[in-house]
Amino acid sequence: MYAIPLAPGAELRPLEPWQAPEFLAHIDRARAHTDPWIPWATYSTDLDSARATLQSYADKQAADRGRIFGIWREGTLVGGVMFVHFDAAAGTCEIGVWSEPAGEGHGLITAAARHLLTHAFTTRGLHRAEWRTTPRNTRSRAAAQRLGMTLDGTLRAHSSYRGERLDIEVWSLLAREWEREERTDRA
Numbered sequence: 001m002y003a004i005p006l007a008p009g010a011e012l013r014p015l016e017p018w019q020a021p022e023f024l025a026h027i028d029r030a031r032a033h034t035d036p037w038i039p040w041a042t043y044s045t046d047l048d049s050a051r052a053t054l055q056s057y058a059d060k061q062a063a064d065r066g067r068i069f070g071i072w073r074e075g076t077l078v079g080g081v082m083f084v085h086f087d088a089a090a091g092t093c094e095i096g097v098w099s100e101p102a103g104e105g106h107g108l109i110t111a112a113a114r115h116l117l118t119h120a121f122t123t124r125g126l127h128r129a130e131w132r133t134t135p136r137n138t139r140s141r142a143a144a145q146r147l148g149m150t151l152d153g154t155l156r157a158h159s160s161y162r163g164e165r166l167d168i169e170v171w172s173l174l175a176r177e178w179e180r181e182e183r184t185d186r187a
Contacts (some may be wrong), residue, residue, distance in 0.1 A: 011072050017054040036134075103138065128173070129172065141171075
């Protein structure tokens, strides 16, 4: 197993099906905070469904179509990042993030998302990364902005959550923009 340090006492590690009990405990702590924004928070309600969520990402990883990682702070799973979609042939991916309150305010989501963007652009040679959120999810919008993403537009009434139609914003970052962002950070 490998871990990528994000900050003192915090690290990024793969999330795998065998970790379903820890993942479920985390989602139970995070549910009220993440349920409107992360679809699988709604249906990962018991050990079998939590394992199925993680297995779906293991299957995506095996097919090179997605992957999920957890963020641990002081040994406790407090959030994560994922390649919701990953298409190497098309050169595109979508990144998603989530956190329970104990994981917020420490820069962990931004640091973890930076690792995914570096992997997508530098290691895998992708051209475009997307980030989707609702206009009401101000923390997610702020993270996209911190990462240097541009708001491409809004898909009006695109998704449904508990009977309510939600707009979805599409943010993006291109490889050439990421290269400029990385050069600026190093300088």
